[in-house]
Amino acid sequence: xxxxxxxxxxxxxxxxxxxxxxxxxxxxxxxxxxxxxxxxxxxxxxxxxxxxxxxxxxxxxxxxxxxxxxxxxxxxxxxxxxxxxxxxxxxxxxxxxxxxxxxxxxxxxxxxxxxxxxxxxxxxxxxxxxxxxxxxxxxxxxxxxxxxxxxxxxxxxxxxxxxxxxxxxxxxxxxxxxxxxxxxxxxxxxxxxxxxxxxxxxxxxxxxxxxxxxxxxxxxxxxxxxxxxxxxxxxxxxxxxxxxxxxxxxxxxxxxxxxxxxxxxxxxxxxxxxxxxxxxxxxxxxxxxxxxxxxxxxxxxxxxxxxxxxxxxxxxxxxxxxxxxxxxxxxxxxxxxxxxxxxxxxxxxxxxxxxxxxxxxxxxxxxxxxxxxxx
Numbered sequence: 001x002x003x004x005x006x007x008x009x010x011x012x013x014x015x016x017x018x019x020x021x022x023x024x025x026x027x028x029x030x031x032x033x034x035x036x037x038x039x040x041x042x043x044x045x046x047x048x049x050x051x052x053x054x055x056x057x058x059x060x061x062x063x064x065x066x067x068x069x070x071x072x073x074x075x076x077x078x079x080x081x082x083x084x085x086x087x088x089x090x091x092x093x094x095x096x097x098x099x100x101x102x103x104x105x106x107x108x109x110x111x112x113x114x115x116x117x118x119x120x121x122x123x124x125x126x127x128x129x130x131x132x133x134x135x136x137x138x139x140x141x142x143x144x145x146x147x148x149x150x151x152x153x154x155x156x157x158x159x160x161x162x163x164x165x166x167x168x169x170x171x172x173x174x175x176x177x178x179x180x181x182x183x184x185x186x187x188x189x190x191x192x193x194x195x196x197x198x199x200x201x202x203x204x205x206x207x208x209x210x211x212x213x214x215x216x217x218x219x220x221x222x223x224x225x226x227x228x229x230x231x232x233x234x235x236x237x238x239x240x241x242x243x244x245x246x247x248x249x250x251x252x253x254x255x256x257x258x259x260x261x262x263x264x265x266x267x268x269x270x271x272x273x274x275x276x277x278x279x280x281x282x283x284x285x286x287x288x289x290x291x292x293x294x295x296x297x298x299x300x301x302x303x304x305x306x307x308x309x310x311x312x313x314x315x316x317x318x319x320x321x322x323x324x325x326x327x328x329x330x331x332x333x334x335x336x337x338x339x340x341x342x343x344x345x346x347x348x349x350x351x352x353x354x355x356x357x358x359x360x361x362x363x364x365x366x367x368x369x370x371x372x373x374x375x
Contacts, residue, residue: 034370083122167212170211173322181282317339
């Protein structure tokens with residue numbers, strides 16, 4: 001069961017990245033060296049069926065006590081595995097929400113999840129490992145920390161200064177009085193103070209949070225003059241945080257959109273209650289004060305305060321985008337392509353107004369599989 005759940009999780013990511021992909025012919029080894037490509041709609045539907053099978057099998061087969069410690073996600077909790085499966089199903093269904101003719105299918109499938117009764121992951125992230133899994137040995141740190149922050153000896157990694165938050169993100173947060181999350185998403189310019197891990201080198205006032213404009217060359221935006229990934233994700237010495245696969249906030253925003261788009265779904269909450277819980281879960285994950293969530297949810301501003309947001313789906317999309325920052329760039333990009341939100345400025349170095357709708361197939365695949373080359 002769990003193996004099928006993880007297969008669905010990974011194939012869903014592949015569909016989101018590439019569109020049509022090998023599925024029915026995939027993973028057959030020498031029996032299918034040039035696998036055919038399945039239509040992305042067909043793959044999505046097959047993944048829902050796969051997850052239904054996984055849920056049934058997980059229910060019927062509890063983890064033997066001897067294998068509980070081998071489960072690096074849920075420590076043998078079949079209940080959480082099933083909630084995770086339902087959460088992936090919800091994501092797959094909402095990804096199709098703007099396709100013509102899918103409303104009835106999506107409503108029916110969501111109601112099947114509700115009727116199944118296990119619910120969704122709530123109040124916690126789906127994450128690999130943690131304090132007892134990652135250890136202070138080369139190659140055994142949290143891989144995000146190891147690649148984008150520090151090595152086992154606390155030396156700054158060569159790539160650690162490459163990912164920079166954008167000016168656009170900072171502008172959105174500041175405009176909505178959302179500075180508590182900003183200070184958890186990013187360090188102030190110059191980055192982390194190695195002598196006081198988790199704090200910035202310079203005073204943590206808003207003027208010292210400098211995002212990089214889209215398309216800007218290094219120029220004035222050096223490591224010392226701009227911000228980079230913040231203490232919610234990277235603190236020197238904290239190499240053993242869980243590697244997050246799916247956040248509780250994202251699931252709440254999926255529920256909010258499901259209820260807002262499809263009033264006939266049998267979800268017990270309201271669009272507003274799911275939306276506001278999504279914001280609160282984002283604050284919790286980032287380690288920002290809960291009072292900050294309360295404040296922005298009642299600040300009278302569109303896309304923060306539900307009552308002040310004339311377009312509820314836009315508010316959900318914007319808040320989901322913020323909540324995904326640093327935790328799932330792929331999901332944020334997928335949502336952007338689905339909703340066209342947020343409305344981001346074009347990079348000045350790009351001359352074509354069109355934006356990518358998927359990744360290129362790998363050259364190794366297009367060079368050896370004529371089914372790919374023909375797409």
